[in-house]
Amino acid sequence: MTSHIKMIPELSKESVSMRDPQRVEETLNSMRQAGPNTLQVISDFDMTLTRFAHNGKRCPTCHNILDNSKLISEECKAKLKDLLNTYYPIEIDSSRSVDEKLPLMVEWWTKAHDLLVQQQIRKDRLAIVVEESDAMLRDGYRQFFDHLRDQDVPLLIFSAGIGDVLEEVIRQAGVFHPNIKVFSNYMDFDESGVLRAFKGELIHIYNKREGALLNTGHFQELRARHNVLLLGDSLGDLTMADGVQNLENILKIGYLNDKVEERKQSYLNTYDIVLVKDETLDVPNAILSYITGSQ
Numbered sequence: 339m340t341s342h343i344k345m346i347p348e349l350s351k352e353s354v355s356m357r358d359p360q361r362v363e364e365t366l367n368s369m370r371q372a373g374p375n376t377l378q379v380i381s382d383f384d385m386t387l388t389r390f391a392h393n394g395k396r397c398p399t400c401h402n403i404l405d406n407s408k409l410i411s412e413e414c415k416a417k418l419k420d421l422l423n424t425y426y427p428i429e430i431d432s433s434r435s436v437d438e439k440l441p442l443m444v445e446w447w448t449k450a451h452d453l454l455v456q457q458q459i460r461k462d463r464l465a466i467v468v469e470e471s472d473a474m475l476r477d478g479y480r481q482f483f484d485h486l487r488d489q490d491v492p493l494l495i496f497s498a499g500i501g502d503v504l505e506e507v508i509r510q511a512g513v514f515h516p517n518i519k520v521f522s523n524y525m526d527f528d529e530s531g532v533l534r535a536f537k538g539e540l541i542h543i544y545n546k547r548e549g550a551l552l553n554t555g556h557f558q559e560l561r562a563r564h565n566v567l568l569l570g571d572s573l574g575d576l577t578m579a580d581g582v583q584n585l586e587n588i589l590k591i592g593y594l595n596d597k598v599e600e601r602k603q604s605y606l607n608t609y610d611i612v613l614v615k616d617e618t619l620d621v622p623n624a625i626l627s628y629i630t631g632s633q
């Protein structure tokens with residue numbers, strides 16, 4: 339193993355796999371030399387910044403936080419559960435192509451959002467359902483968020499979840515710092531605070547590239563930050579940095595949470611560092627400390 343990688347003991351964790359450690363070393367070296375002023379972090383949210391499981395039990399996504407809450411009728415809960423049981427296996431099915439999955443993912447998100455809109459969800463109840471949920475950020479989250487704030491490194495959270503719920507999760511954890519920007523599906527409430535639709539273009543798991551290209555203003559503001567640390571948990575997350583201007587170095591870290599054997603090769607082919615069933619932010623934190631010269 340090479341020297342820079344040795345400097346980051348977390349990369350020797352059992353959960354870590356790398357297709358090309360040499361490339362990881364070279365990228366880390368360039369990013370460290372360029373320093374924190376040239377860095378931006380782009381991260382997915384559900385199952386990337388949040389835990390996939392805790393004590394053997396699945397943790398909820400933003401959608402699941404609402405789906406399982408007291409804001410949803412029993413009948414609607416059953417329908418949302420049916421949708422999850424139908425479409426989640428498709429999302430993680432490595433035998434189907436993205437082209438085949440894409441329309442089915444649009445179908446899932448659209449049907450789920452239509453059901454949520456029928457539930458007359460009140461904006462002022464979101465905080466309480468997040469509080470009562472089992473949502474959990476990954477271990478080491480405080481170090482992750484606080485370090486990026488302290489180093490003035492912008493964090494873009496790019497999520498196909500629900501922006502209002504996501505924001506509430508990080509707000510309640512006390513880490514919704516001013517360096518954070520969120521691209522996600524936001525709820526549209528009427529004047530009495532009742533959900534009536536979702537705003538803007540739908541973001542689902544396979545159209546993050548289009549979402550990135552719609553937000554050129556954000557990437558224009560960050561044009562001097564040509565080094566990117568990208569964190570994701572699906573192959574769709576790999577396109578989250580497609581709007582970055584003057585990209586020089588990108589290091590992609592992928593969490594492989596589910597169907598590990600079937601999917602490991604495709605993750606190794608596309609992510610620089612693959613974290614298998616790792617519920618922590620230890621590796622991203624160690625890499626950030628290294629790049630920003632804080633270790």
Ligand SMILES: Nc1ccn([C@@H]2O[C@H](COP(=O)(O)O)[C@@H](O)[C@H]2O)c(=O)n1
Nearest residue numbers: 382383384399401402447450497498499
């Ligand atoms: N009705 C739905 C639709 C999607 N999901 C899950 O949300 C995840 C997307 O969010 P990211 O932050 O990872 O972009 C995705 O992995 C779906 O499994 C859901 O739970 N319910």
